[in-house]
Amino acid sequence: MIKLEKVDKIYKVGAEDVHALRRFDFTIDKGEYIAIMGPSGSGKSTLLNILGLLDVPTNGVYLFNNEDVTVMSDARLAEFRNKRVGFIFQTFNLLPRTNALHNVELPLIYGKKSPAARKGIALEALEAVGLGDRWKHKPNELSGGQRQRVAIARAIVNEPEIILADEPTGNLDSKTGAEIMDIIDNIHRKGNTIILVTHEDYIADHADRIIHLLDGQIESDKRRE
Amino acid sequence: MIKLEKVDKIYKVGAEDVHALRRFDFTIDKGEYIAIMGPSGSGKSTLLNILGLLDVPTNGVYLFNNEDVTVMSDARLAEFRNKRVGFIFQTFNLLPRTNALHNVELPLIYGKKSPAARKGIALEALEAVGLGDRWKHKPNELSGGQRQRVAIARAIVNEPEIILADEPTGNLDSKTGAEIMDIIDNIHRKGNTIILVTHEDYIADHADRIIHLLDGQIESDKRRE
């Protein structure tokens, strides 16, 4: 379903080249539940950004259902980003000037639902992450873990087939983190694909397959028995 | 050394009052090593912001060395914030348009050192957190955990007496997190005061005293034997 072949990601900083991903080969089938671990700076967010079409490889190929994404039409790319993929960012990336409800509502705006239905769906997503009573708050009127949960609610509100989650429990206490993992596990049970970056073993243990990165390459790739 | 007496922090959101801290009593002596834990939204960052003079109580008193901070002169308050306290923010708060070295150099700018000495000290702080080869990168050219480490280097560069750290290892793998805890433990051994917010028990175990917050109040306050 998703295939990276010999992908390089090279950033230029001044005169220097930073190799964030190196000759990266990676295949993911529909419905898999994958955890990606590795040291700070090893390429996890870079990999997720490329998978979510938020960034492009410097070299190599990204095939989605055997189709090269670089030759997909703009309409197909937009549909992929807005409807098929839900992205939970490591630094949340909420709109600062609007409240939690509107932030969560955003992915629904291009769909066919009425404004009232959108608000109802967004409110349910906020209730699912324990923030039903915080919908009016703007991001700077929320705690760090609350902002993270708004970002999670926004990623799941469109019921996407693929969840790309970059450290979704990094700012959460263990009880709230467990509630979020219940939501993600449920999405997986419905047949969807989960790719989760985490540095916590007990979070990675929810996945069926654990991949360790080191210096922009795969160091190990193990399936659970 | 630090005393909060019957402190309330009440935010207004539209017509609603949010009680982030409620009748909060808290005493910290010089040289203590305290961990603050509690659920997402329980008031941990609010408490740290008040202790670091980045926010003011709605009611109640904050005494620093028996002096009410609200009657301190502006010069004394500035000295407290810039020289006596090092603050590691939950969301890093780096200057986006300048590189890691300049971000770390910032607290030194009001001191008496030469520009060359400031750069050398800032570079050493970046090397101490494993980022000596990333000093030219701007925040958006760094990974999440690298930005967190720049925020840590900036907080310690002035050798402050009090470190206020809001989830300093939240974006770090366990090995890098352990390296950061070594740095913080060392600062404590020199006689300084550490107040650390974390949701990880193994990080809290570095402290001598662990405080649990719930709904803006202290639920438990235990010293290690």
Ligand SMILES: Nc1ncnc2c1ncn2[C@@H]1O[C@H](COP(=O)(O)OP(=O)(O)OP(=O)(O)O)[C@@H](O)[C@H]1O
């Ligand atoms: N500027 C603000 N305006 C309104 N409410 C706020 C504001 N800042 C914080 N709050 C609310 O105050 C409560 C405490 O927030 P705080 O940031 O201290 O929590 P926290 O314990 O640090 O949580 P986390 O573990 O998620 O970082 C939260 O319920 C939050 O919604």
Ligand SMILES: Nc1ncnc2c1ncn2[C@@H]1O[C@H](COP(=O)(O)OP(=O)(O)OP(=O)(O)O)[C@@H](O)[C@H]1O
């Ligand atoms: N825009 C950029 N320009 C230059 N270098 C970059 C850029 N983005 C990332 N890097 C570098 O690429 C490497 C990989 O970054 P990435 O964000 O993928 O790491 P990560 O594994 O997510 O780390 P963390 O666990 O700290 O979040 C890092 O060394 C980083 O400094």
Ligand SMILES: [Mg+2]
């Ligand atoms: Mg990352």
Ligand SMILES: [Mg+2]
């Ligand atoms: Mg907080």
